[in-house]
Amino acid sequence: xxxxxxxxxxxxxxxxxxxxxxxxxxxxxxxxxxxxxxxxxxxxxxxxxxxxxxxxxxxxxxxxxxxxxxxxxxxxxxxxxxxxxxxxxxxxxxxxxxxxxxxxxxxxxxxxxxxxxxxxxxxxxxxxxxxxxxxxxxxxxxxxxxxxxxxxxxxxxxxxxxxxxxxxxxxxxxxxxxxxxxxxxxxxxxxxxxxxxxxxxxxxxxxxxxxxxxxxxxxxxxxxxxxxxxxxxxxxxxxxxxxxxxxxxxxxxxxxxxxxxxxxxxxxxxxxxxxxxxxxxxxxxxxxxxxxxxxxxxxxxxxxxxxxxxxxxxxxxxxxxxxxxxxxxxxxxxxxxxxxxxxxxxxxxxxxxxxxxxxxxxxxxxxxxxxxxxxxxxxxxx
Numbered sequence: 001x002x003x004x005x006x007x008x009x010x011x012x013x014x015x016x017x018x019x020x021x022x023x024x025x026x027x028x029x030x031x032x033x034x035x036x037x038x039x040x041x042x043x044x045x046x047x048x049x050x051x052x053x054x055x056x057x058x059x060x061x062x063x064x065x066x067x068x069x070x071x072x073x074x075x076x077x078x079x080x081x082x083x084x085x086x087x088x089x090x091x092x093x094x095x096x097x098x099x100x101x102x103x104x105x106x107x108x109x110x111x112x113x114x115x116x117x118x119x120x121x122x123x124x125x126x127x128x129x130x131x132x133x134x135x136x137x138x139x140x141x142x143x144x145x146x147x148x149x150x151x152x153x154x155x156x157x158x159x160x161x162x163x164x165x166x167x168x169x170x171x172x173x174x175x176x177x178x179x180x181x182x183x184x185x186x187x188x189x190x191x192x193x194x195x196x197x198x199x200x201x202x203x204x205x206x207x208x209x210x211x212x213x214x215x216x217x218x219x220x221x222x223x224x225x226x227x228x229x230x231x232x233x234x235x236x237x238x239x240x241x242x243x244x245x246x247x248x249x250x251x252x253x254x255x256x257x258x259x260x261x262x263x264x265x266x267x268x269x270x271x272x273x274x275x276x277x278x279x280x281x282x283x284x285x286x287x288x289x290x291x292x293x294x295x296x297x298x299x300x301x302x303x304x305x306x307x308x309x310x311x312x313x314x315x316x317x318x319x320x321x322x323x324x325x326x327x328x329x330x331x332x333x334x335x336x337x338x339x340x341x342x343x344x345x346x347x348x349x350x351x352x353x354x355x356x357x358x359x360x361x362x363x364x365x366x367x368x369x370x371x372x373x374x375x376x377x378x379x380x381x382x
Contacts, residue, residue, distance in 0.1 A: 016050040017377055020097035020113070022088070022104070023055045024077075028062050030245075031269050033179075033293060034103045034120075037365075039064050040180055044366035046070060051370075054095040056088060071095070084108060099377040101369075105152075106145045114150035114376045119174075121155070121290025121312075122162050127217040143167045150376045153177045153369065155291035158312035162290075177369050178316075179293050180362030185273050185300035201262050207241045208336065209279035209298075211267070214246035217288045219308070219326050220253055226332035228257055235259060238280050238340055243267045276301035281339045284308060285326050292316050296360055299353030304346050306335050320356035322349060 021042065025035040042053060042065040052069045058077035063070070073091050077083040085108055092100055093112040100107065100115050107115040125142065128135040146152050146167060152174045154160050160176055163169045208227055214220050220242065227240045236259060242250045245266040254261035267275055276282060282298035284307040292313050295305045299320060307313050308326035317323065322345075324335050338345060 016052060017098045017374060018052045018054060018096060019373055019377075020054045020056060020092050020095060020100040022100075022102050023057050023063070024061055025103060026057065026062050026064050027060055030266075034118075035064075036182070036269070037179060038103055040182065040362040041366045041369055042070065044363055045370055048363075048367075049370060051374075054091075054097055056091055058083065085110075099150075099373050101373055102149075105142050107149055109145075109148055114379075115148070116151045116153060116373055116376055117146060117149040118153045119146060119159070119163055121159055121288070122166055123215075123217055123288055123290070125166060126288055127215070139167065143169075150379075151175060151372055153372060155179060156312040156315055158315055159290040175368075175372050177372065178360055178365055179291055179296075180365035181293070181296050181300050181357050181360045182269075182362060184269070185276070185297045185357070187273075201241065201264050203239055203241065203262050205278040206237065206280040207239050207262070207278070208340075209241045209243065209275065209282045209303075210284070211243045211272070211275070211282070211294045211298075212284070212286075213244055214242070214249035214253065217286060219285045219287045220250070222285045222326060222329055222332055223283050224253055224257065224261070225329045226336055229329070229333040230337060232258075234337065234340065241275075241279070243275060272297070273301055276303050279303050281306055281336065283332075283336070284313070285324075285332065286310065286313065287326050289313055289316075295321060296357045300357035302350050302354060304339050304349035305353055306332070306339055318352075318356055320349065320352035 023038055025032055025038060046065060046067045046069060052071060054071045054073055055063060057074050061074060063072050073095060075087055075091065084106060089108045089111050097113045099113055100111060102117045105117050105119040107117045125139050146169055152169060154163060154174055154176055155178055157176055160171060160174045163174055164171050210220060210223055212218055239259060239262060241262045243264050247263055247265045250263045276298045282295060282303045282305050284292060284295045286308050288311050290312055295307050295317055298305050305321040307317055307321045307323055309323035310326050314323055322335050322339060324331050
Protein backbone atom coordinates (compact mmCIF):
# COMPACT_ATOMS: atom_id res chain seq x y z
CA UNK A 1 0.00 0.00 0.00
CA UNK A 2 1.58 3.26 -1.11
CA UNK A 3 1.97 6.10 1.38
CA UNK A 4 1.08 9.47 -0.10
CA UNK A 5 3.32 12.53 0.26
CA UNK A 6 0.82 14.19 2.59
CA UNK A 7 1.22 11.24 4.99
CA UNK A 8 4.99 11.73 5.14
CA UNK A 9 5.32 15.32 6.41
CA UNK A 10 8.58 17.22 6.49
CA UNK A 11 9.72 16.74 10.08
CA UNK A 12 13.44 17.42 9.70
CA UNK A 13 14.71 18.41 13.13
CA UNK A 14 18.05 18.27 14.87
CA UNK A 15 16.91 19.14 18.39
CA UNK A 16 15.41 16.44 20.58
CA UNK A 17 11.74 16.78 21.47
CA UNK A 18 9.66 15.56 24.38
CA UNK A 19 6.77 13.43 23.16
CA UNK A 20 3.96 12.35 25.48
CA UNK A 21 2.26 9.00 24.85
CA UNK A 22 -0.80 7.45 26.50
CA UNK A 23 0.23 3.84 27.28
CA UNK A 24 -2.74 2.74 29.40
CA UNK A 25 -3.31 0.00 26.83
CA UNK A 26 -0.29 -1.81 28.33
CA UNK A 27 -2.27 -3.95 30.77
CA UNK A 28 -0.84 -7.07 32.44
CA UNK A 29 -1.89 -10.34 30.85
CA UNK A 30 -3.28 -8.84 27.64
CA UNK A 31 -1.89 -7.88 24.25
CA UNK A 32 -4.30 -5.83 22.17
CA UNK A 33 -3.56 -4.50 18.71
CA UNK A 34 -3.16 -0.99 20.12
CA UNK A 35 -0.73 -2.24 22.77
CA UNK A 36 1.38 -3.98 20.15
CA UNK A 37 1.49 -0.88 17.95
CA UNK A 38 2.64 1.22 20.90
CA UNK A 39 5.33 -1.30 21.81
CA UNK A 40 6.63 -1.48 18.25
CA UNK A 41 6.68 2.29 17.84
CA UNK A 42 8.39 3.06 21.15
CA UNK A 43 10.93 0.23 20.85
CA UNK A 44 11.92 1.52 17.41
CA UNK A 45 11.99 5.15 18.55
CA UNK A 46 14.19 4.31 21.54
CA UNK A 47 16.89 3.01 19.18
CA UNK A 48 16.42 5.36 16.23
CA UNK A 49 15.55 8.84 17.45
CA UNK A 50 17.09 11.49 19.74
CA UNK A 51 13.78 12.31 21.41
CA UNK A 52 12.51 11.78 24.95
CA UNK A 53 9.17 10.04 25.50
CA UNK A 54 6.93 10.56 28.53
CA UNK A 55 4.73 7.49 29.04
CA UNK A 56 1.46 8.25 30.80
CA UNK A 57 -0.34 5.41 32.56
CA UNK A 58 -2.52 4.52 35.53
CA UNK A 59 -2.40 2.00 38.38
CA UNK A 60 -3.03 -0.87 35.96
CA UNK A 61 -0.25 -0.01 33.48
CA UNK A 62 2.90 -2.06 33.00
CA UNK A 63 5.84 -0.44 31.21
CA UNK A 64 6.95 -2.58 28.24
CA UNK A 65 9.69 -0.36 26.79
CA UNK A 66 12.20 0.92 29.29
CA UNK A 67 15.26 3.02 28.40
CA UNK A 68 16.89 6.18 29.71
CA UNK A 69 14.73 8.26 27.36
CA UNK A 70 11.44 6.63 28.38
CA UNK A 71 10.04 8.56 31.35
CA UNK A 72 7.07 6.90 33.08
CA UNK A 73 4.42 9.08 34.73
CA UNK A 74 1.83 6.96 36.49
CA UNK A 75 -1.24 8.35 38.22
CA UNK A 76 -4.26 6.48 39.59
CA UNK A 77 -7.44 6.56 37.51
CA UNK A 78 -10.88 6.30 39.10
CA UNK A 79 -12.83 7.94 36.28
CA UNK A 80 -11.73 7.62 32.66
CA UNK A 81 -13.34 10.92 31.66
CA UNK A 82 -11.73 12.85 34.52
CA UNK A 83 -8.34 11.25 33.86
CA UNK A 84 -8.56 12.13 30.15
CA UNK A 85 -9.74 15.71 30.61
CA UNK A 86 -8.15 16.81 33.90
CA UNK A 87 -5.31 14.52 35.00
CA UNK A 88 -3.73 14.15 31.57
CA UNK A 89 -3.53 17.90 30.76
CA UNK A 90 -1.85 18.48 34.13
CA UNK A 91 0.67 15.69 33.52
CA UNK A 92 1.40 17.06 30.05
CA UNK A 93 2.07 20.52 31.50
CA UNK A 94 4.26 19.16 34.29
CA UNK A 95 6.22 17.07 31.79
CA UNK A 96 6.65 19.99 29.37
CA UNK A 97 5.64 17.78 26.45
CA UNK A 98 6.02 19.26 22.95
CA UNK A 99 3.32 17.02 21.47
CA UNK A 100 0.99 14.29 22.74
CA UNK A 101 0.04 11.02 21.03
CA UNK A 102 -3.25 9.34 21.93
CA UNK A 103 -3.61 5.79 20.54
CA UNK A 104 -7.38 6.37 20.65
CA UNK A 105 -9.73 8.81 18.92
CA UNK A 106 -10.06 10.69 22.22
CA UNK A 107 -7.71 13.18 23.80
CA UNK A 108 -7.82 16.14 26.19
CA UNK A 109 -9.96 18.96 24.83
CA UNK A 110 -7.71 21.51 26.54
CA UNK A 111 -4.04 20.51 26.43
CA UNK A 112 -0.86 22.58 26.89
CA UNK A 113 0.60 21.08 23.68
CA UNK A 114 -0.69 19.89 20.29
CA UNK A 115 -2.58 16.60 20.35
CA UNK A 116 -2.44 13.83 17.76
CA UNK A 117 -5.25 11.27 18.02
CA UNK A 118 -5.62 7.86 16.40
CA UNK A 119 -8.85 6.81 14.72
CA UNK A 120 -8.07 3.30 13.49
CA UNK A 121 -11.65 2.66 12.37
CA UNK A 122 -15.28 3.55 13.01
CA UNK A 123 -16.43 0.11 14.11
CA UNK A 124 -18.17 1.54 17.18
CA UNK A 125 -20.19 3.85 14.93
CA UNK A 126 -21.10 1.31 12.25
CA UNK A 127 -21.62 -1.59 14.70
CA UNK A 128 -22.76 0.21 17.87
CA UNK A 129 -23.15 -1.55 21.19
CA UNK A 130 -23.82 -0.45 24.74
CA UNK A 131 -26.60 1.85 25.89
CA UNK A 132 -28.88 3.84 23.61
CA UNK A 133 -27.38 7.05 25.02
CA UNK A 134 -23.87 5.93 24.07
CA UNK A 135 -24.97 4.99 20.56
CA UNK A 136 -26.59 8.41 20.19
CA UNK A 137 -23.68 10.44 21.54
CA UNK A 138 -20.66 8.53 20.22
CA UNK A 139 -20.49 9.93 16.66
CA UNK A 140 -20.72 13.51 17.93
CA UNK A 141 -18.11 12.87 20.63
CA UNK A 142 -15.73 11.31 18.12
CA UNK A 143 -16.31 14.22 15.73
CA UNK A 144 -15.56 16.76 18.48
CA UNK A 145 -12.40 14.97 19.64
CA UNK A 146 -11.05 14.52 16.13
CA UNK A 147 -11.73 18.09 15.06
CA UNK A 148 -10.02 19.50 18.14
CA UNK A 149 -6.87 17.44 17.49
CA UNK A 150 -3.99 18.88 15.48
CA UNK A 151 -3.81 15.69 13.40
CA UNK A 152 -5.65 12.38 13.10
CA UNK A 153 -3.78 9.16 12.33
CA UNK A 154 -5.55 6.21 10.74
CA UNK A 155 -4.52 2.85 9.27
CA UNK A 156 -5.72 2.79 5.66
CA UNK A 157 -7.07 4.88 2.81
CA UNK A 158 -10.41 3.17 3.38
CA UNK A 159 -10.47 4.43 6.98
CA UNK A 160 -9.47 7.91 5.83
CA UNK A 161 -12.45 8.01 3.46
CA UNK A 162 -14.73 6.63 6.18
CA UNK A 163 -13.65 9.38 8.60
CA UNK A 164 -14.32 12.04 5.98
CA UNK A 165 -17.69 10.66 4.86
CA UNK A 166 -19.03 9.61 8.28
CA UNK A 167 -17.65 12.29 10.61
CA UNK A 168 -17.09 15.10 8.11
CA UNK A 169 -13.39 15.47 8.92
CA UNK A 170 -10.98 17.38 6.69
CA UNK A 171 -9.02 14.81 4.68
CA UNK A 172 -5.90 17.00 4.68
CA UNK A 173 -5.67 16.66 8.47
CA UNK A 174 -5.71 12.85 8.34
CA UNK A 175 -2.53 10.80 7.80
CA UNK A 176 -2.44 7.11 6.93
CA UNK A 177 0.06 5.22 9.11
CA UNK A 178 -0.24 1.47 8.37
CA UNK A 179 0.57 -1.14 11.00
CA UNK A 180 3.87 -3.01 10.74
CA UNK A 181 4.18 -6.79 11.01
CA UNK A 182 6.41 -7.79 13.91
CA UNK A 183 9.68 -9.45 12.89
CA UNK A 184 8.88 -12.56 14.94
CA UNK A 185 6.36 -13.58 12.28
CA UNK A 186 9.07 -13.68 9.61
CA UNK A 187 11.50 -15.74 11.75
CA UNK A 188 11.29 -19.52 11.62
CA UNK A 189 10.98 -20.91 15.18
CA UNK A 190 12.71 -24.03 16.40
CA UNK A 191 10.80 -27.30 15.95
CA UNK A 192 10.14 -27.57 19.68
CA UNK A 193 8.82 -24.02 19.93
CA UNK A 194 6.76 -24.46 16.79
CA UNK A 195 4.97 -27.58 18.00
CA UNK A 196 4.26 -26.37 21.54
CA UNK A 197 0.99 -24.46 20.86
CA UNK A 198 -0.42 -27.24 18.66
CA UNK A 199 0.41 -29.94 21.20
CA UNK A 200 -1.28 -27.88 23.89
CA UNK A 201 -4.42 -27.86 21.71
CA UNK A 202 -4.11 -31.62 21.08
CA UNK A 203 -4.72 -31.21 17.34
CA UNK A 204 -2.71 -32.30 14.29
CA UNK A 205 -1.14 -29.76 11.93
CA UNK A 206 -3.19 -28.63 8.96
CA UNK A 207 -6.09 -26.99 10.79
CA UNK A 208 -8.27 -24.13 9.54
CA UNK A 209 -7.42 -21.12 11.74
CA UNK A 210 -9.19 -17.93 12.78
CA UNK A 211 -7.50 -15.40 15.08
CA UNK A 212 -9.38 -12.46 16.54
CA UNK A 213 -12.48 -11.47 18.44
CA UNK A 214 -15.98 -12.90 18.11
CA UNK A 215 -17.79 -9.57 17.71
CA UNK A 216 -20.63 -9.26 15.21
CA UNK A 217 -18.55 -7.40 12.64
CA UNK A 218 -15.94 -10.18 12.68
CA UNK A 219 -18.51 -12.45 11.01
CA UNK A 220 -17.07 -15.68 12.41
CA UNK A 221 -20.47 -17.31 11.86
CA UNK A 222 -19.87 -17.42 8.10
CA UNK A 223 -16.59 -19.28 8.62
CA UNK A 224 -18.12 -21.81 11.04
CA UNK A 225 -20.99 -22.54 8.67
CA UNK A 226 -18.71 -22.79 5.62
CA UNK A 227 -16.33 -25.15 7.41
CA UNK A 228 -19.29 -27.21 8.72
CA UNK A 229 -20.49 -27.67 5.13
CA UNK A 230 -17.22 -29.34 4.08
CA UNK A 231 -17.27 -33.16 3.73
CA UNK A 232 -16.69 -35.09 6.95
CA UNK A 233 -13.34 -36.43 5.75
CA UNK A 234 -12.08 -32.90 5.06
CA UNK A 235 -13.23 -31.57 8.44
CA UNK A 236 -11.64 -34.51 10.26
CA UNK A 237 -8.33 -33.84 8.50
CA UNK A 238 -8.58 -30.05 8.83
CA UNK A 239 -10.27 -29.18 12.15
CA UNK A 240 -11.34 -25.62 12.86
CA UNK A 241 -9.45 -23.57 15.48
CA UNK A 242 -11.00 -20.31 16.76
CA UNK A 243 -8.31 -18.44 18.71
CA UNK A 244 -9.08 -15.34 20.75
CA UNK A 245 -10.25 -14.14 24.12
CA UNK A 246 -14.03 -14.38 23.49
CA UNK A 247 -14.14 -18.04 24.52
CA UNK A 248 -17.79 -18.21 25.60
CA UNK A 249 -18.97 -16.51 22.41
CA UNK A 250 -16.90 -18.89 20.28
CA UNK A 251 -18.36 -21.88 22.12
CA UNK A 252 -21.91 -20.66 21.61
CA UNK A 253 -21.23 -20.09 17.92
CA UNK A 254 -19.63 -23.51 17.39
CA UNK A 255 -22.08 -25.47 19.53
CA UNK A 256 -23.07 -28.71 17.82
CA UNK A 257 -20.28 -28.68 15.24
CA UNK A 258 -18.99 -32.11 14.36
CA UNK A 259 -16.14 -32.73 14.87
CA UNK A 260 -15.89 -30.26 17.72
CA UNK A 261 -14.17 -26.94 17.14
CA UNK A 262 -10.98 -26.20 19.10
CA UNK A 263 -11.22 -22.98 21.13
CA UNK A 264 -7.88 -22.33 22.87
CA UNK A 265 -8.66 -18.83 24.13
CA UNK A 266 -6.15 -16.00 24.05
CA UNK A 267 -2.83 -16.91 22.39
CA UNK A 268 0.31 -15.25 23.70
CA UNK A 269 2.32 -13.27 21.13
CA UNK A 270 5.28 -15.62 21.53
CA UNK A 271 3.11 -18.61 20.52
CA UNK A 272 1.00 -16.93 17.87
CA UNK A 273 3.57 -17.25 15.07
CA UNK A 274 3.82 -21.00 15.66
CA UNK A 275 0.04 -21.32 15.60
CA UNK A 276 -0.07 -19.53 12.22
CA UNK A 277 2.68 -21.71 10.73
CA UNK A 278 1.01 -25.04 11.50
CA UNK A 279 -2.31 -23.97 9.98
CA UNK A 280 -3.33 -25.17 6.52
CA UNK A 281 -5.13 -21.88 5.96
CA UNK A 282 -5.89 -18.74 7.95
CA UNK A 283 -9.40 -17.31 7.49
CA UNK A 284 -10.57 -13.74 8.11
CA UNK A 285 -14.24 -13.26 7.14
CA UNK A 286 -14.70 -9.79 8.70
CA UNK A 287 -17.45 -7.43 7.57
CA UNK A 288 -15.52 -4.34 8.65
CA UNK A 289 -11.84 -3.67 9.27
CA UNK A 290 -9.87 -0.47 9.50
CA UNK A 291 -6.78 -2.48 8.58
CA UNK A 292 -6.68 -6.21 9.36
CA UNK A 293 -3.34 -7.25 10.89
CA UNK A 294 -3.87 -11.02 11.56
CA UNK A 295 -3.99 -11.96 7.84
CA UNK A 296 -0.68 -10.15 7.25
CA UNK A 297 0.88 -11.93 10.23
CA UNK A 298 -0.24 -15.27 8.80
CA UNK A 299 1.19 -14.33 5.40
CA UNK A 300 4.54 -13.50 7.00
CA UNK A 301 4.49 -17.00 8.52
CA UNK A 302 3.98 -18.62 5.12
CA UNK A 303 0.32 -19.53 5.62
CA UNK A 304 -2.21 -19.02 2.80
CA UNK A 305 -5.04 -16.63 3.62
CA UNK A 306 -8.72 -16.55 2.72
CA UNK A 307 -10.28 -13.22 3.64
CA UNK A 308 -13.28 -11.00 3.13
CA UNK A 309 -13.37 -8.60 0.20
CA UNK A 310 -14.94 -5.88 2.39
CA UNK A 311 -13.79 -2.44 3.57
CA UNK A 312 -9.99 -2.09 3.95
CA UNK A 313 -9.01 -5.72 3.36
CA UNK A 314 -8.60 -5.60 -0.45
CA UNK A 315 -6.42 -2.50 -0.03
CA UNK A 316 -4.21 -4.10 2.62
CA UNK A 317 -4.02 -7.68 1.30
CA UNK A 318 -4.08 -6.97 -2.43
CA UNK A 319 -3.94 -10.09 -4.60
CA UNK A 320 -2.00 -12.05 -1.97
CA UNK A 321 -5.15 -13.54 -0.41
CA UNK A 322 -8.20 -15.32 -1.79
CA UNK A 323 -10.83 -12.59 -1.28
CA UNK A 324 -14.48 -13.64 -0.94
CA UNK A 325 -17.86 -12.07 -0.27
CA UNK A 326 -18.15 -12.22 3.55
CA UNK A 327 -21.84 -13.16 3.40
CA UNK A 328 -21.53 -15.91 0.77
CA UNK A 329 -21.33 -19.08 2.91
CA UNK A 330 -21.33 -21.35 -0.12
CA UNK A 331 -18.53 -19.31 -1.71
CA UNK A 332 -16.49 -19.64 1.47
CA UNK A 333 -17.02 -23.40 1.53
CA UNK A 334 -15.80 -23.68 -2.06
CA UNK A 335 -12.90 -21.30 -1.43
CA UNK A 336 -11.77 -23.23 1.64
CA UNK A 337 -11.90 -26.51 -0.26
CA UNK A 338 -9.87 -25.05 -3.12
CA UNK A 339 -7.12 -23.71 -0.87
CA UNK A 340 -6.94 -26.96 1.10
CA UNK A 341 -6.66 -29.19 -1.99
CA UNK A 342 -5.15 -27.14 -4.82
CA UNK A 343 -1.38 -27.27 -4.32
CA UNK A 344 -0.63 -24.73 -7.04
CA UNK A 345 -3.09 -22.21 -5.59
CA UNK A 346 -1.65 -22.72 -2.11
CA UNK A 347 1.89 -22.05 -3.30
CA UNK A 348 0.79 -18.94 -5.19
CA UNK A 349 -0.90 -17.56 -2.07
CA UNK A 350 2.07 -18.43 0.17
CA UNK A 351 4.59 -16.72 -2.13
CA UNK A 352 2.42 -13.66 -2.74
CA UNK A 353 1.58 -13.44 0.96
CA UNK A 354 5.20 -13.33 2.06
CA UNK A 355 5.94 -10.57 -0.44
CA UNK A 356 2.89 -8.61 0.67
CA UNK A 357 3.65 -8.89 4.40
CA UNK A 358 7.24 -7.75 3.82
CA UNK A 359 5.92 -4.36 2.66
CA UNK A 360 4.54 -3.66 6.14
CA UNK A 361 7.54 -3.29 8.43
CA UNK A 362 7.44 -2.00 12.00
CA UNK A 363 10.30 0.40 11.17
CA UNK A 364 8.38 1.95 8.28
CA UNK A 365 5.26 2.37 10.41
CA UNK A 366 7.17 3.82 13.38
CA UNK A 367 9.13 6.27 11.25
CA UNK A 368 5.96 7.55 9.61
CA UNK A 369 4.25 7.97 13.00
CA UNK A 370 7.23 9.86 14.41
CA UNK A 371 7.38 12.12 11.33
CA UNK A 372 3.76 13.13 11.90
CA UNK A 373 4.31 13.86 15.60
CA UNK A 374 7.40 15.98 14.95
CA UNK A 375 5.73 17.86 12.08
CA UNK A 376 2.83 18.80 14.35
CA UNK A 377 5.17 19.92 17.12
CA UNK A 378 7.23 21.99 14.68
CA UNK A 379 4.19 23.59 13.04
CA UNK A 380 2.72 24.65 16.39
CA UNK A 381 5.91 26.58 17.20
CA UNK A 382 5.91 28.63 13.98
